[in-house]
Amino acid sequence: MKGTVVIVGLGLIGGSIALSIKAKHKEAHIIGIDVSLSTLEKGLALGIIDEIGESIVVDAPKADLLIFCCPVKETEELVKHLPGLNLKKQVIITDTGSTKQTVMRAAESLAEKSITFIGGHPMAGSHKSGVTAAKRLLFENAYYLLTAGTDDASKRLPELKEWLSGTNAKFLILTPREHDQITGMLSHLPHIVAAALVQETERFTAQHPDAFSLAAGGFRDITRVASSDPRMWTDISISNRDILKEQLTSWRDRMSEAIQLIDQSDDDAIFDFFDRAKEFRDSLPIHRGAIPAFYDLFVDVPDYPGVISEVTAILAQEKISLTNLKILETREDINGILQITFQNEADRLRAKKSIELKAAYTCYVEE
Structure with missing residues (x-):
């Protein structure tokens, strides 16, 4: 495909998407926008982008494809300014945020002006960050979730998929609420549970110092997502708060049931508790899912x-x-x-x- 792609936020995700587009669509011209000039200069030097952009106001009107690769709240604020710009009539606007309902609501003002917005969420990451860590095949075989808020946007899904076909990702179409419910259960809730478990262990080790040395191996493995960026997870927790409140309440109920089973010393019920978990866990697919695989x-x-x-x-x-x-x-x-x-x-x-x-x-x- 031929056209101008403007990427806002040239980090790991934005840089990797840029590389995948350049590999598949040789004639595409990619403009990068970022708060860090040094990041843009690195992106240009590495051939990830073709041009350093000035601002959304200046460069968004040039875009045939506009991609926001920044935190959800920041994307929501930037999207609100787009209806006032002289955008191309056929532009497609998308994002890469971890939640979809709030950003889709922010994009409703675009739909009113017949501007296409399709929510996006590539479910892959890396232990490294920044534009220098960008990889063309970062998303290969990972799920790339898409949400279209209007019928007109749905009709342009094939076009967006073609733009992103160089990612070699598996595209899956969901409603915004389905997206937030699924990622809430499979990604957001586990991060909260892991963080809470680590905090409880910190409290425990203050009373039992030897436990600190023993908190290795399996414990580190099941809690390693707690090492994720706290600013990002603050943003995610707030933007998906309604669904997370429901899921955390349900989780609290499961823990209450576990307490009751142990208190009653019901051998059969406790065995069933672990057996059902094992059976379902063993049936899960091995391919890349909601939490980046290790x-x-x-x-x-x-x-x-x-x-x-x-x-x-x-x-x-x-x-x-x-x-x-x-x-x-x-x-x-x-x-x-x-x-x-x-x-x-x-x-x-x-x-x-x-x-x-x-x-x-x-x-x-x-x-």
């Missing part, structure tokens, strides 16, 4: 000097990049575990094969 490989390693260097040397020989590496010093019933995190499933499988072949160490994946 591609961990666990390696049984002997306890001698240089073993970590041996493993990393194998990865270097195979040109396999890792994103994190740690030794699980405390792991129930298992000792000598090296946990390596990769960017994607392909790297993890290559690493497993190489380490098992060259070092004869047992490697396994926990699902």
Whole structure:
């Protein structure tokens, strides 16, 4: 496709979308807008954008596709200014925010002027941030959720999908409320639960200091989403507050039921509680979902000097990049575990094969 694409917010998401568009649509001209001039200069130098924009007022009227890749609240405020600009009649406006109902309401003023707005949410991320971390295939095989608020917008969904086809993502159409309910349950609620569990553990370790050293392995894994950006999650929690209140209330009820089961020492009911959870958890698909996946490989390693260097040397020989590496010093019933995190499933499988072949160490994946 040929045309001008204006991307507002040139971070990891905005930069990755720009790269995917450039790869698929060679004739597209991409303008970047960001509060940071240095970010825009880096984006230009890296070939992620073709031009540094001045402002929405100046550059939005040039756009055939306008993409907001900034926090939800910021997007809502910026969208409110668009009806007063001399936008192209056929422009498509979209966003990448984690909630959809509030931004779709903010975009109603655009629909009144027959301007197309389609909400978007690419469900992928990275351990890194900023434009220098942008990757063309960041969204490959991830779900890219779209919400169209009007019939006219729905008719232009194929056009937007074509613009974004270079992402190699799986597009899924939802209503704004469906989107917020699903992401609330599968992403937002788990982050809140993880943060609450970490805070409760912090309180507990103040009374039992040895617990701090023991809070490794599995505990770190089930709570690692609590390390996410607190400013972003403040924004998400407020913009999706009504649905999150409903879901947190339901969660509180589940915890009350668990307390009652334990209090009553009902063996069958407690077994059923865990068994039903296991059955459903084991049935879940393995592909990328609401929370960005962590591609961990666990390696049984002997306890001698240089073993970590041996493993990393194998990865270097195979040109396999890792994103994190740690030794699980405390792991129930298992000792000598090296946990390596990769960017994607392909790297993890290559690493497993190489380490098992060259070092004869047992490697396994926990699902």
